Amino acid sequence: MRAVVTRVAGASVTIAGNVNGRIGRGFLVLLGVGPNDTEETADRLAEKICNLRVFEDENGKMNLNLEQAGGALLVVSQFTLYADTSSRRPGFTGAAKPDAAIPLYERFMAHCRERGFDVQHGEFGADMQVDSRNDGPVTILFDTERPL
Numbered sequence: 001m002r003a004v005v006t007r008v009a010g011a012s013v014t015i016a017g018n019v020n021g022r023i024g025r026g027f028l029v030l031l032g033v034g035p036n037d038t039e040e041t042a043d044r045l046a047e048k049i050c051n052l053r054v055f056e057d058e059n060g061k062m063n064l065n066l067e068q069a070g071g072a073l074l075v076v077s078q079f080t081l082y083a084d085t086s087s088r089r090p091g092f093t094g095a096a097k098p099d100a101a102i103p104l105y106e107r108f109m110a111h112c113r114e115r116g117f118d119v120q121h122g123e124f125g126a127d128m129q130v131d132s133r134n135d136g137p138v139t140i141l142f143d144t145e146r147p148l
Helices: 039-050 098-114
Strands: 002-015 018-023 026-032 062-064 072-077 119-121 128-143
Touching: 002 039, 002 072, 018 072, 018 119, 039 098, 039 128, 072 098, 098 119
Parallel strands: 026 072, 072 119
Antiparallel strands: 002 018, 002 026, 002 128
């Protein structure tokens, strides 16, 4: 799995003119699923992101995790994170097919909910408009093919 995680002051996702998900402080997670990903991969990445200490403490140091900061998650499926950019027109055959990707996308969100977080989301495969107020900015890249 690949994820682009941005610390936000607020974020929303709109589909066909309707707001589908909105959060205040927290993480905007653009999440891509690869063909070799498993439920274990989804759970491991969810744990890593939920425990990521990038929110400022009382001393202005990035020392607090999502729970300590009282944050939420907005998760948006993003198969384009698996783009092959070796030519001018990217190819996306490196991304998992929807029948494999959707359950893992949902598993990732379920794991975060089980941890007690408010998890808002987009709609897999939909044309979405994503708005965010980046905080910092702080943006972290995750790729489960590399050691987490």
